[in-house]
Each structure stands twice: as structure tokens, then as C-alpha cells.
Amino acid sequence: MQWANFLAKEAATTRLSFEQMAAFVNYFKTENLSKTEAQLASELNVDIPTFKKLIGELYDKFAQNYPELAISNSQGKLEKLQAYLSAKYNSELDVLKPLAAMKLLKSLVVRERLQQEAWVARRICKFLGYSPLALELVGRYLDKMPNLSLETLLKLLEKKREEHEAVVNADSLMDYEYGVAEAFELSWEQLDENAKSFGCLLSLCALADIPLSVETVEDEKKRELNEKAIADLLELHLLQQKSQGLYHLNSLIRQLFRIKLDNSNEADEAKTKFAAMMLEVAKLIPQQLNPEDILNFTPHIPHITEVATHLFQYLGDENIITLFTKLAWFYQGQGLYQQAEFCLQQCVKLTQNHLGLEHSYVAASLNNLAGLYESTGRYSEAEPLYRQALELRKRLLGNNHLDVATSLNNLALLYESTGRYSEAGPLFEQALKVRKRLLGEEHPDVATNVSYLALVYESTGRYSKAESLYQQALELWKRLVGEEHPHVATSLNNLGALYCYIGRYSEAEPLLKQALKLRKRLLGEEHPDVATSLNNLGQLYESTGRYSEAEPFYKQALELTKRLLGDNHPDVAISLNNLAALYRHTRRYRKAKPLFEQALKICEQTLGVSHPTTMTVRANYANFLRETYH
Template sequence: MPLTGVVEFVGREVELQNLDQLLQENKQAITERSRSIAIAAIAGMGGVGKTELALQYAIQQRETYTGGICWLLPKSGGIGIQIVQFARTHLDLKPPEDFDIIAQVQYCWRRWREGEVLLVLDDVSDYEEIQPYLPPSSSRFKVLMTTRQYFGGVKQLSLEVLQPEAALDLLKSLLPETPSRVERELAVANQLCEWLGYLPLGLELVGRYLARKRDLSLTEMLRRLKNKRLDERSLSKSKSEGNMTAQRGVLAAFELSWLELEAEDQQLGCLLSLFAAAPIPWNLVEQCLPEEDEEDLEDIRDDKLLNLHLLQRKDEGVYQLHPLLREFFQYKLTGLEQAEEFRRSLCRVMVALAKDIPQDPILEQIKNVTLCIPHLAEVANNLIQYLSDDDLIWAFVGNAWFYNGQGLYDQAEPWFVQCLEVSKKRLGSEHPSVATSLNNLAKLYESQGKYSEAEPLYSQALTLWRQLLGSEHPSVATSLNNLAGLYKSQGRYSKAEPLYIQALALRRQLLGSEHPDVATSLNNLALLHKSQGRYSEAEPLYIQALALYHQLLGEEHPLVALGLNNLALLYYCQGKYSEAEPLFIQALVLYRQLLGEEHPSVATSLNNLAGLYYSQGKYSEAEPLFIQALALDHQLLGSEHPSVATSLNNLAAFYESQSRYSEAEPLYIQALDIFERRLGINHPNTVTVRGNLAYLRDSLTSEQ
């Protein structure tokens, strides 16, 4: 939950009671009708205190919601993605990756922690956008929204401005001097509250202003406010909200606070307004102003923006502008000399961050950048004109890799598609960034098993790179390698081999013999030879690749684990079980250490070790590993991935060897169905499983 900045919460006691009653009534309605969820909305104009009321309710009822309080910001990005990320981070849930985002969200709701649950959706502008992601019909779930809109069919608590007496109490709480200035100028204090339209945000700003200026009378304060005439275009969206007196008052209060800021304070506020309407990690702000002293920036933040109530502290090192203040600062930014510089600086910082997001981020890396993603999306959606041609694709690629690494393919695909479209539009169809975009989109499709969609994109990328960069370039080698990998996955070995050989030769020529990409090419060519049964040719390539990975990357790296696993698999295929086992175990330990317990590579490693134990007759050791591998593949890759089919086939073969035919047959059928649909009826894997199933059925017929 966000942190509360309220000194004393006054004037909303009745609303708190009404809100709790509203949710309880809805809960009772669920119990009686069993067809809806307990949902309520706090509705009202900007600055009226909707978020604070929701926060105070959540704080008061914290012990009631033993199943947890999930506080989300719909405007920070897709609400479905936020729910899944919350469940993964705080509840350790892992929805299947082949599910679409709605199905993943429903998976999380079904497995949510026991107890009453409160879901708070702060600042909802479109109910239809969030409705598909709401919890299922259950009396233990309650949904609380804050909104400036009216949603038909949703129980709403209309939050109005404060009553005059409550407004006066709020002003008094902000000016706790004895004797109180409010009491000394009571009539003027009432006029001041009225002029501010009894709006909490305006009262907070003015109260804090007066608290700093102890010698300023309320009479003079009111005069200053009335003299302010701010162009209201920056808050034009608020004009239809029904209380222009309050809006004029709060605008004047903003303007007074603005005038109290020094130039550098104003500049920082304007820079903050360029970020998305979401929590802002402070280190991003510091990176945007590399020439500024960090302590000076902290002083401006703490002594000015926070002290003037112009900025909210959301968490340790995380801050956010109120939406109205963000619009106000954006309006002021239009007249700022540094506006262009700030926009380019933000773009520079976010591009650098995007470049640091790996293609396959692990959970820790995902956590580290999650708060940054809305701001990266803000750059991609609204500031691409300030990106250089060289940096253009990174705002899109960073977002795509963030989602792709979590298996959220439906969320990654639009970013890859948009990247390709934007690149073509600005750079033309014949540009290296277009080739990169084609390659990235193809890789996404390949990871989903959509080989027919991936192939033409890989081919286009290769043609374009050759045309633009010549035949001797590292990008051409990468493209050759990727296309070869696709052919290998399809069982088209004769087409894959010459491309792998070309890629290896080119990488050696351009990068030297001691480079990670050369090791990868050696490894990939060895994989192909092993798939063809050419074990004597594969072994020296595997050994060279592993030695290079060790030498270049150190002992603890995922590629070292990959090299160990692949060499072990070769020995296993040759019946060299005593040589394979320690390598399989080393690979599994390393994968778990580097990638965590829940990663596709861990599942593959478990599966391989299980196969080894099975071949050695260690059935009691093999079976639990086969089952773990299958469960992990299902969880991480979804039920339609070829790796799941491989795990199904392996477990089925294990059951068959123990004459557990009734358990084996349905697993073979599932595996065959996946392989036929994903890889085609003539793929070697498909042919193998079809043969296994036929042999099983022949065995059953013979026994009968």
C-alpha cells in the first residue's frame, strides 16, 4: 500500500463507516445470490481525497483481510499483468505461461492465499478494461475502486468536498500553533475554506504553505489566492467534474506553491511530470540529472516538494506526483527552457535501462525493473520523437523482453510488432534496426512453437542484414545461427547443417576463436550432430564449447551449466552412464543456484537425470524426477509446448517399461497430439512418439 502523508485524518468518519457497510452489504448479496463479487467504488473529483479514504479504510481493516491487501494502479500498465506479477512476487504463484493473460489472472485468483482479500484499484478510468480481471464470485473477495467516473451497475460512494466544519478542522490540524491563527481569524478562515471549495488537496497545500510562513495572516493568504489567475488548460479534463470553485481554488494553491519554489525546484517538478502516472524510483530521477549533486536533489525533494505537499512518498526510494499536480507541472514544462533537455535525458536513462534487460531475465532481474516498466512504456508511447535512430527500438525491445521473460507472450508480442512498425516508418524498410526487429519477432514465435510464422521473418532478417552489412558481419552470423536452430527444431537437419557451419566459420573469422558466440556455435553444431546420431563428431565440439564457456564466463554461468548438460546427454546416448551422471548433477545444481528452482532449464535437467536413472534401473529415483520435470514444464511453458510433449513421452516410456500400460497410453496420446500440432506429422519427435504408441498398443493386443 502507499504511505499516508496525512497529519490527521478528519471529516471522513461517516464515509469510512458507509464504505465498510457498502462492502458488507455487497458481501451479503453474494452469499444470497452467488453471482457477483463484493465491489464498490469511491467516486469524486480530483483532489477530493478518494485515495486517502481507500488507504485509511485498508489500514483500519488490515487485520480483517488475512488473505492480503492488493493495491494496484490501473494507469501504470495492464491490470492483468499487475495482478499476475503481484501473485508471483508476494504469493509465489506460477500461472501457466501458455494461458492468455485473463486465464493467468483467474488461475491466480483460484489459488490466492486463504482468508478475506481486498483488491484496491486506485484511479480507474475505464471499468470495462478492468472487469475481465476481477476476482471470481466469492464472498471472501472485495474490490474497492477509486475513480473520477460514474460506472453503471457498480455500488458507488460519492465522495464530495468536505463539510465546512470538517474543512476548518483539517486546516486547524495543519496549523497546530497556540494560540491558533485559525481561532484568531475564524471568519477569514471560513472564507478561506469556502474559497478553496472545501477541497482536501487545496486545504492541504494552503495549510502547509501557512505553516511555513508563520507571520502570514489568513487575510493576506486569502488575498494572495484571489489575485492568482492561472491558465486552466493544464487541467481541462477536470472542467466537467462539477465543482469549478474547488478547481479554481486548488489551481491557485498550486500557483502559490509554484512561486515559492526556486528555479531548480521548479525544474525538478517539471522533470518528474515527464514520468508515467506511476510510482517513480528515485534513482531514475538522479540518472536524468547526472550533473546535479545527489544530496542537493534530495534536499529539493524533501525540503521543497515533499514539504509543500507537491510530491508523495510511496515507499522507500519511490515517489509519485498526484495526477492533478502532474498535469500542472506538465503545463509549466511547456514554458521551461530545459524542457527538450529533460525529455531527451529521460529517454536516455530509459534506453540504458532497456539495454540492461536480458532476453531471458531471471526472477531477480524482473523484480529489479518492474517499477521502471511504466516509465519505459511512457517513453515508447509518447516520447519516441526524442529517441535517436540508434536507440529507437530499445524502448520497445526492453518492454518486450520484460514480458517475454515471464512467459507473458501475449503482452510481449504487441511491443515486438510495434517495434517493427515504428522502425519501418521512421527508418524505412531497409535498415539494420528493421532486421533486428524481424529477428526478435521471429524468436518470439519460435519460443511459442509457431515455426511457420517464425521462418519467413528469420529469412527476411537474414536477407536484409546481408544486403545492408555485407555477408561478413556478426549480425549475419547470428541470423544464420537462428535460422539453423529453427530448421533443427523442425527436424530439417540437412537445411540446418550448412547454416550452422557458415555461422561458426563467420564467427571465428570476425570474433576470433575465443568468444562466447563461437562457443555457442560449437555447441549448436554438436547438438545437430547428436540429433543425427553422429556422436563421434559431436563430442569434440561439446568439449570445446564447454572449455570456452569455462574460460570466458567463469565456473558459475548458465551457459556452463548448458555445456555440462549437453555433454552429459551425449555420454548418456552412448551408454557412458558413469561419465554422464556427475555432469548431469553438476548442471542441475548450477541451474538451481543461478536460475532458481522454477526455470525451464531446471525442468530439462531433471528430465535428463531421470532418464539416466531409468536407464540404470534406478526406478525409484527416476520416477519422482520425471514427474517433477513434467509438472515444472507444464507450469512454466504451458500445456502446448514441445518440451511438455517430450516430458510426457519420457514419463510414458517409463510407465510402459514397468507394464503400467493404462498410465502410459494417455501420456503418449497427449505427447503425440502436441507434436503433431506444433511440429508437424513428419517431425522426428512426432514419428518417435507415434511409434512408441503403436508398439504399446501392439503389446496390449498381444497380451489380450
């Protein structure tokens, strides 16, 4: 199949519109790859903005079908698509020269066997279109059939082609690759039912490496069946092992297994099973990722995305939100906000299309997307979504519902972040009343709400009220969960930070030390909350002029945050800013300048230029520059 035909096939598979298809095929034609956008737009008889819009739309279309593209960075998207399509084309349709094909077959089949029927061997290579994959499949098949003559093999292949052509002619939309399909059919007949079912299940995976770990299967009999199925598929080259626990399923083999599955009576059962498997993996993704989490979950992400994109109907409605939310956590936890946004936007669209506009799960998906926008400083985009979610929940659930309280809190937190304290306070108070009414005075959500309200009082200078509420929250947490609990540590930290802010340093220090000690004991040395406590103690010592004591705390916080979250996370930027400010105060300007610059760069790249944290870092850097250049 030629490249142009391959492009047409991909366009049809991706269900591009007529305009998108024309732009796609034209853009990726070999002879057009060096042309400018203006030249390509002219050939399509559209202006440049329209052409760019078409190209953007078609990329998004492909991203829906191929998860590897959905997680691409914004830069070089089309170049990545070109590389992806080229790799797929070569892996599917690459052919050998006749002599090279014979050499490959000789490496797979006993030499004497080929020598006896050398002419037939050459005919088999030609029949298979000199496809390396088809030759590999046939070679493995012959190895299992030592008494089968090559002449008989050729007749079997010809029979399989006749059977397939009859099916293809009856269904003009069916895609068919000559050579590989016939060889696959012979291999299929060698598999037992267990291996067939396993291969069909694998066909539901994304076009990416597949992590398979039979050791995690508790049922011994099931584990043995899985091990045998993998071994059988490997033996026939229907599956390849790339490394320990990581396998590759060729895209054509995947397609042929999928056809077998879709034509069976087990399709719905297999899709339900696969969707459930991926959901269970997704549920394990934590909101706060460490490097080990990223390493462990990365191989699973394309397959979880495949379920979210193509098999969501095999999940319960509530699980659709769970799947997309967990995917968003995976990206957001690494500072990959664009990818997280894509997941949450898809969740909104899917729930609206699937459930209608008036549904509580639509409100939940709107709320989640708003939360992402808020965390990245896109407050003007977050607010209408939070409002929409709140109003929808009120209409569907009434004013006296816990989900309504959650929405009230979320909108209030947005207002608090943007300094709109007069609007935040009443919303926090409403949420607190709802929660007290429904949950009683002694409940974790009530304690959390009390802390939120204290935050507003602290931000508006009503420090005595804030102190009283922080103390209430602390005592409530102690009664609810005991003295030894992370929530108690957080409350100690909040109260200590308030005392530090208003200059009551002698009262702040023991609370902040107690919070750090408790967090280390309960959460371990390697935890983001520990880094927060280290930073807070550093700020206390800096505020009291104890710079030599502040510096090691800032350095520990910075190194810990880098280890946990990577070098380009907003929390790293905050630690860099703190350490730079300390160096500024101690007139170590050469050390301060690169830290300020790093902090500002990270903030602008991850949070955007208008985020409050970015503006704070920028202001600190500007003050530093003014101070050092005068």
C-alpha cells in the same frame, strides 16, 4: 466536471479518431454500462464485428498512453479500462461537501486562525471547488506562512485565477482544473530551483507509483539536493510517500509540473536526462529473471514504458531497441508472452516509422519479434520475419557480416525446432563459415555455431558427426575460457545428453554429473541451468531403470524451477511432465495424473496448443490415459 465531460477530455487527450471517440464515449457512459454489445452497436449504427474492432482499437490507443493498461491480460480489458478511468476520475475530480471541506481545512490549519476568519475560510473552500487536493495544498501553504491572513490568501488565489484564465483563453486547447491550479501556483512559489527542477523531472514519470532511492546516488552533493527536493515536495503535499522508497505524484500535480517544464528552457534537457535514467535501469534487466528480479524491477516498468512510448526520440536509435527488448525480457521471463509481444511489435513499428524500412535496426527489431514467436511455437509467424530480417541484412550489410550470420543461425534454429533439418543444416554451415572467416577459428561465436550444427546431426541420427562436433565445441570452450566456465558446463551437458539418448549411459553419467557440479559451483544452487542438469540426470537414471535415484533429481528440478520462474512457466511444465512420466513408469498413477494435467494446462496457456512441447506433453498424457483405462 461531470463524467461525460471527463470521458470527452480523455478521448481528446488520447487522440481517438471520430469513430473511436463515438464508440468510447458511448460504451463508457454511465447509463450504457449495463447494455449489451448488440444494443451499443445499434446505437452507433454499426454491426457487432465493427463495434468490437472499434473497442479493441480504442483500448490499444489508451494502452499506448497508460502503461498500466498495456500490461493487462487479455481477459477483462474493458472492465480494467473502466476501473482505471473511474479511479482516475475520482482522484482528480472528487469533491467534498462544504462541511467536510471545512473539517479538512480545520485539520490542516491552526483552529484559532480559522476561527478569526471563519467566513473567509468558507469562501476559500468554495473558491477551491471543495477539492480535497486543493484544500490540502492550501493547508500546507498556510502552515509555511503563519502570518498570512486568510483574506490575503484568498486574494492571492483570485489573482492566480485571473492570470490562468488569461492563458487559458489565449489557448483554447489548454486543460485547466480550477482550484488545484491556483493552489499549486502558490506552492510552486515556495519551492527553490532545485525542488522545482526535481518536480518537473518527476512529471515525466508514468501515472504510477514512483520508486526513488537517493542512496544509490554516488555524488554526495547531488544526493543531498535530491533528499532536500523530496522533503520540500512532501512538505507542501506536492508529493506523497506510500512506503519506504516509493512515492505517488497526483495526476493533476503531474500535469501542472509538466506544464511548467514544457514552458521552460529545460524541457529537452530534462527529457533527455529522464530517458537516460530509465535506459540505465532497463539495461539491468536480465534475460533470465528470478523472483527477486521481478520484485525489484516491477516498480520501474511503467516508467521505462513511458519513455519507450512517449520519449523515445530522446534516446539514440540503438537504445530504442535496447529499451523495448529489455521490457520484452521482463514479461517473457515471467511467461507473459502477450505483453512481450506488444513491446516488440511497438519496437518494429517505431523503428520502421522513425528510420524507414531499409535500416539495420529494423532488421534487428524484426529478428527480436520473430524470436518471441518462435519461443511460443508460432513458427508460421516467426519464419517470414526471420527471412525478412535476413534479406534486409544481406542488402544493407552484404553476405559477409556477423549480423547476417546471426540471422542465418536464427532461421536455422527455427527449422531445427520444426524438424526441417535439411534446411537447417546448410544455414548453420553458412553461418559457421562467415563467423570463422570474420572471427577466426578460436572464437566463442564459432564454438556456439559448432554446437548448433551438432544439434542438427544429432536430430537426424548422424550421431558420430554430432559427437565429433560436440567434442570440438567442448575443447574450444576450454581453450577460450578455461575449464571453470558455464559454457564448458553446457558443452559437457550437451555431450552427456547425446550419450544418454543413444544409450551410452556409462559415458553419459560422468559428463552430466560434472556439468551439474560445475554449474552449482559457478552459478550457485539457484539457477535455471542447475535445474536443467538435475532434469537430465533424472532422465538418465529413469532410462536405466534406476527410478529411486531419478525421483529426487526430478523433484529438486521441479522445486528449483518453480522458485526461479514461478508456478506457470513452460519449464515448470517440462519438470512436471518428467516427474509424471516417472510415476507412470513405476505405476503410481494417482500421483502421475494431476502432474500431467498441470503440465498440459501450463503449456496450453503459455505456449499455445500447437507448440511442440505442448504436443509432447499432450501425447504423454494421452498415452497415460490409454494405459490406465485399459
